[in-house]
Amino acid sequence: MEWIINQLRVHPELAIFLTLFAGFWLGKLKIGKFSLGTVTSVLLVGVLVGQLNITVDGPMKAVFFLLFLFAVGYKVGPQFFRGLKKDGLPQVGFAVLMCIVSLVAPWILAKIMGYNVGEAAGLLAGSQTISAVIGVAEDTINQLGISDAQKASYINAIPVAYAVTYIFGTAGSAWLLASIGPKMLGGLEKVKADCRELEEKMGSSQEDEPGFSPALRPVVFRAYKIANEWFGKGKTVKELEDYLSRNNKRLFVERVRQNGVVKKQNPTLLLQPNDEIVLSGRREFVIGEEDWIGPEVIDAQLLDFPAETLPVMVTHHTFAGENIATIRAQRFMHGVSIRSIKRSGINVPVLSKTVVDSGDILELTGLPHEVETAAKQMGYVDRPTNQTDMIFVGLGILIGGLIGALTIHLGGVPISLSTSGGALIAGLVFGWLRSKHPTFGGIPEPSLWVLNNVGLNMFIAVVGLAAGPSFVTGFKEVGFSLFIVGALATAIPLICGLLMARYLFKFHPALALGCTAGARTTTAALGAIQDAVESDTPALGYTVTYAIGNTLLIIWGVVIVLLM
Incomplete structure (x- = not known):
């Protein structure tokens, strides 16, 4: 000693x-x-x-x-x-x-x-x-x-x-x-x-989709086989997404399998009974869709595809000063969800009327090509680095x-x-x-x-x-x-x-x-x-x-x- x-x-x-x-x-x-x-x-x-x-x-x-x-x-x-x-x-x-x-x-x-x-x-x-x-x-x-x-x-x-x-x-x-x-x-x-x-005024009720907290409301991808008569002789992908949005559910069609062939999302693609689709969105919105779309499908080929989460720094000449609802309404945000907002290291609630500031870090989640497109429009992609x-x-x-x-x-x-x-x-x-x-x-x-x-x-x-x-x-x-x-x-x-x-x-x-x-x-x-x-x-x-x-x-x- x-x-x-x-x-x-x-x-x-x-x-x-x-x-x-x-x-x-x-x-x-x-x-x-x-x-x-x-x-x-x-x-x-x-x-x-x-x-x-x-x-x-x-x-x-x-x-x-x-x-x-x-x-x-x-x-x-x-x-x-x-x-x-x-x-x-x-x-x-x-x-x-x-x-x-x-x-x-x-x-x-x-x-x-x-x-x-x-x-x-x-x-x-x-x-x-x-x-x-x-x-x-x-x-x-x-x-x-x-x-x-x-x-x-x-x-x-x-x-x-x-x-x-x-x-x-x-x-x-x-x-x-x-x-x-x-x-x-x-x-x-x-x-x-x-x-x-205040949460309701800022859009946190289910009438206005508020975003995600990391554990309680993650973005999920689930597959369903179309069986509902609503599809009749066919509905386009856009018609289905519009219908879901009218029912206050911000969900996106990410993939479609028709006659055993997996196809990428296309707004004009016609969906028919027996087709299989992958929906993305909030867990509580995706769960239960089988009640009217059809039974859920567990299929590795259909569901095994990459999704990406990118941190993006909002800059003063992009969307600084805009609220989340305005940002979500942009065309490039199709299929993209805002997972979290960090401001000065503090997590800020992702509510529809939350105003985004210059320097905020937004986590965007979705398919790689969709997230990449949205990230470039939103600001600077602040990719993780050790330098x-x-x-x-x-x-x-x-x-x-x-x-x-x-x-x-x-x-x-x-x-x-x-x-x-x-x-x-x-x-x-x-x-x-x-x-x-x-x-x-x-x-x-x-x-x-x-x-x-x-x-x-x-x-x-x-x-x-x-x-x-x-x-x-x-x-x-x-x-x-x-x-x-x-x-x-x-x-x-x-x-x-x-x-x-x-x-x-x-x-x-x-x-x-x-x-x-x-x-x-x-x-x-x-x-x-x-x-x-x-x-x-x-x-x-x-x-x-x-x-x-x-x-x-x-x-x-x-x-x-x-x-x-």
């Missing part, structure tokens, strides 16, 4: 990987529905390992933090700038006001309790569950005209306050928004009814860092975005550019996950290791009272947000809950809300406010230091 400890001191990079391994493992453990989460677990393990007095030198911490911030900006960039348009301004206004409350509440509480700069920054980071504040506040503290010892004292206080307040910041946010939130908006049953009403455009990433962080390093002095106080704030802004701009010109700047989703999660947690691991020796002393100083203060700092902005959403902005209850969760960037709370109200519609209010919240709350790391 002594040899291992010595090796960790000689090779501190091994201590970092020990912290990551144990932190990620601990973060996956659950007691009921509660878990510490990866970031908090990595921090606490880092503090524990840091008791061995391990020193991590060099710019490693800053490098990974800049990668993390660029990835955050890249992910939300399209929605950040989309929100600045006219139809998104109410949600932007709400997010800005809520973010201001999320800053002011911890600041006032910190002043009342007599906390120092580091404790206030940690309170903000933990209570608002925005881990990036740790790094941004640290950069800002390093620019202050105070002694190195004072800087170290403040910086070491940040993770202590963060660890104490983060637990309620996460679990408390989910509980408040999922349990208390609906009651503040008129009661849980009323909110459920309002969500169902990240590192020219794009490196240039973005460099430019952002240089801009962020610019400093102005007001009253002797140095003010700047810092290199970390600059990397975030660069990510926003470069992510937006990617949504406008998707032929360059690609970062595959797995790579984005690595930049996001590994970047942040590598930074947090180093923070924990550095704070380890002073963590216990700092924890004793702040005491249990900080947990109560953190709970207040978490609850006040959420309650104010719900009240503003209902009475000032008069949002629909589903949007009110989604906007409040988004402005506080609490994805876990969004899931809890959707489970509580039994609807996915709150996600419609999440993406724009999430983009604004993610940006402002990180920048507040600079502001809280200057305010204190």
